[in-house]
Amino acid sequence: MTTAPPLATQDVAPAQTPARAPRAGRRRLWLTATCVLLAVLAVLSTFVGVSDVRLGSLLADEGTARDVLLLSRLPRTAAILLAGSTMAVTGVVIQMLVRNRFVEPSTIGTTESAGLGLLVVTLLAPGMALPGKLAVAAVAALAGTLLFLGVLRSVPVRSVVTVPLLGLMLSGVIGAVSTFIAYRADLLQTLSSWMTGDFSGIVAGRYELLWAVAVLTLVVYVTADRFTVVGMGRDVATGLGLSYRTVMALGLGIVSVASAIVVVVVGALPFLGLVVPNVVSLLAGDNLRRSLPWVALLGAGLVLVCDVVGRVVRYPYEVPIGVVMGVVGAAAFLYLLLRRSTDVG
Amino acid sequence: MIEVRSVTKRYGRTVVVDDVELTLPAGGLVSIIGPNGAGKSTLLSIVARLLPADAGSVLVDGHDVASTPGDVLARRLAVLRQENHLTVRLTVRDLVAFGRYPHSRGRLTTTDEAHVDAALEHLGLTDLAGRFLDQLSGGQRQRAHVAMVLAQDTEYVLLDEPLNNLDMKHARQMMRMMRRAADELGRTVVVVLHDINFAAAYSDRVVAMRDGAVVVQGTPAQIMTPEALHAVYDMDIAVHDVAGAPLAAYYV
Ligand SMILES: Nc1ncnc2c1ncn2[C@@H]1O[C@H](COP(=O)(O)OP(=O)(O)OP(=O)(O)O)[C@@H](O)[C@H]1O
Numbered sequence: 001m002t003t004a005p006p007l008a009t010q011d012v013a014p015a016q017t018p019a020r021a022p023r024a025g026r027r028r029l030w031l032t033a034t035c036v037l038l039a040v041l042a043v044l045s046t047f048v049g050v051s052d053v054r055l056g057s058l059l060a061d062e063g064t065a066r067d068v069l070l071l072s073r074l075p076r077t078a079a080i081l082l083a084g085s086t087m088a089v090t091g092v093v094i095q096m097l098v099r100n101r102f103v104e105p106s107t108i109g110t111t112e113s114a115g116l117g118l119l120v121v122t123l124l125a126p127g128m129a130l131p132g133k134l135a136v137a138a139v140a141a142l143a144g145t146l147l148f149l150g151v152l153r154s155v156p157v158r159s160v161v162t163v164p165l166l167g168l169m170l171s172g173v174i175g176a177v178s179t180f181i182a183y184r185a186d187l188l189q190t191l192s193s194w195m196t197g198d199f200s201g202i203v204a205g206r207y208e209l210l211w212a213v214a215v216l217t218l219v220v221y222v223t224a225d226r227f228t229v230v231g232m233g234r235d236v237a238t239g240l241g242l243s244y245r246t247v248m249a250l251g252l253g254i255v256s257v258a259s260a261i262v263v264v265v266v267g268a269l270p271f272l273g274l275v276v277p278n279v280v281s282l283l284a285g286d287n288l289r290r291s292l293p294w295v296a297l298l299g300a301g302l303v304l305v306c307d308v309v310g311r312v313v314r315y316p317y318e319v320p321i322g323v324v325m326g327v328v329g330a331a332a333f334l335y336l337l338l339r340r341s342t343d344v345g
Numbered sequence: 346m347i348e349v350r351s352v353t354k355r356y357g358r359t360v361v362v363d364d365v366e367l368t369l370p371a372g373g374l375v376s377i378i379g380p381n382g383a384g385k386s387t388l389l390s391i392v393a394r395l396l397p398a399d400a401g402s403v404l405v406d407g408h409d410v411a412s413t414p415g416d417v418l419a420r421r422l423a424v425l426r427q428e429n430h431l432t433v434r435l436t437v438r439d440l441v442a443f444g445r446y447p448h449s450r451g452r453l454t455t456t457d458e459a460h461v462d463a464a465l466e467h468l469g470l471t472d473l474a475g476r477f478l479d480q481l482s483g484g485q486r487q488r489a490h491v492a493m494v495l496a497q498d499t500e501y502v503l504l505d506e507p508l509n510n511l512d513m514k515h516a517r518q519m520m521r522m523m524r525r526a527a528d529e530l531g532r533t534v535v536v537v538l539h540d541i542n543f544a545a546a547y548s549d550r551v552v553a554m555r556d557g558a559v560v561v562q563g564t565p566a567q568i569m570t571p572e573a574l575h576a577v578y579d580m581d582i583a584v585h586d587v588a589g590a591p592l593a594a595y596y597v
């Protein structure tokens with residue numbers, strides 16, 4: 001009852017808030033510092049590439065450098081930041097919904113299903129406009145995710161390991177179906193452009209859809225507490241008066257739509273949703289209201305660094321981001337697993 | 346008042362709660378005792394609308410728990426389950442603060458903070474507030490979950506084996522705290538216990554279950570007889586009078 005007095009109000013000391021204030025302040029400081037660092041990195045990244053873009057050339061030549069910057073480099077950096085933060089955030093959301101740390105959209109069939117949906121719509125209605133294709137991809141992604149949840153429900157043993165393994169198997173099956181269809185229809189290359197993230201094709205006019213995922217990420221941030229509560233399980237959520245089904249539906253919707261958009265615009269970015277949330281969980285815990293900014297920042301930062309590495313390592317050629325992410329992500333993940341077993345924290 | 350009306354729960358063909366009728370008046374401390382598998386947790390979960398009943402209904406202050414909006418009920422009734430494993434990594438303070446969710450929807454006011462501080466204080470967790478739950482001992486973690494339920498600050502508090510993992514000192518503290526919540530704040534505390542001596546010493550009423558049914562209920566004095574205890578546990582238990590209070594010697 002709201003009218004009842006708080007339990008033992010008389011015991012509440014008045015001087016408790018200041019003790020916590022410095023910690024919150026320090027957190028904000030770190031967050032701001034990381035934001036600044038990411039911004040600096042982002043600006044620097046626009047000067048890396050085959051065409052000569054330097055402060056000097058921006059002012060000197062007759063607009064070529066500026067065109068490269070505005071039409072290619074800036075869109076590319078924006079796409080990297082948006083896609084990177086989104087995929088990390090979708091990872092943490094699905095981990096909350098499934099209550100397992102080792103799942104992410106590309107290991108439970110969401111991403112593969114989006115690809116399959118795109119493939120089918122490309123075959124059956126090649127002339128469909130982009131929003132239509134995107135809608136089909138999103139619906140397919142949702143269907144794939146629900147299929148995963150359905151499979152989970154029907155499996156009696158739900159250990160920490162079987163859940164991600166089931167997801168990987170399901171992704172494998174869906175991926176194989178896609179590959180088969182694409183092979184028969186001679187669309188293998190198209191399929192692989194969706195399934196391997198690549199920012200080299202990003203130019204102005206070809207990435208703006210990604211701003212929609214920024215909105216979705218914002219929605220996740222606003223509703224962060226609900227996802228944390230659902231991460232504590234159905235009973236706790238119900239006990240706290242939260243509609244488990246509503247939050248589940250909201251989360252699945254966001255993850256499916258965001259994954260579909262990223263697949264359509266840049267292609268899949270594996271490992272991101274797995275590595276980043278796990279790192280953040282170790283450092284800052286899983287209270288999403290607090291950890292979500294870190295997840296988004298680190299996701300964006302990791303993709304940015306991997307992209308620059310990919311552009312520099314075999315200069316003037318580019319190594320696809322998917323390859324770099326695979327190496328970096330696998331190493332980071334291995335480190336996390338090993339560290340976890342030796343450290344009680 | 347909690348009214349349990351002809352509640353039945355089955356798993357397959359096994360009836361685990363069998364047509365239970367029970368009325369718990371508002372205010373006071375009620376203990377539910379009974380052997381493993383008697384249906385105590387199942388009944389408590391149904392009352393807390395965590396589990397749907399197959400038949401019958403539960404009314405809390407006249408509201409049917411199956412149809413009352415979840416957030417309305419969450420400001421009136423809080424529940425601690427028997428198992429509380431979490432996969433999310435939260436600090437003790439964050440966990441307890443989530444107990445305020447029905448009131449604050451995540452935006453903690455100073456009142457919310459005061460409730461959280463009080464709950465931490467009551468369970469001796471103030472010094473551990475910044476620790477992650479996976480850095481606590483089993484008993485400390487149990488206390489953190491109880492603190493979360495207390496922070497929810499509800500008229501009705503249902504606790505399934507809150508003494509799990511607690512040492513003597515903390516077990517007694519926990520019982521005293523529940524007694525105070527009932528006496529000083531007028532709360533209705535319903536608690537599942539295995540130690541019948543704790544139940545007898547602190548409760549206003551004891552409800553004994555066996556095989557999905559309530560077999561005996563009444564004041565501690567009425568329950569603490571060799572006959573009643575035999576009906577519940579199928580054991581011969583001597584009951585001694587120690588300083589005016591009944592004490593069951595079930596160890597030997
Ligand atoms: N999901 C389930 N499926 C089938 N049977 C179940 C399920 N959950 C509980 N049961 C059975 O229901 C009966 C009552 O269980 P319940 O958890 O209510 O017992 P309890 O009185 O709380 O016991 P304990 O003291 O061990 O906690 C038990 O026999 C149990 O085996």
Ligand SMILES: [Mg+2]
Binds near residue numbers: 427505
């Ligand atoms: Mg039980």
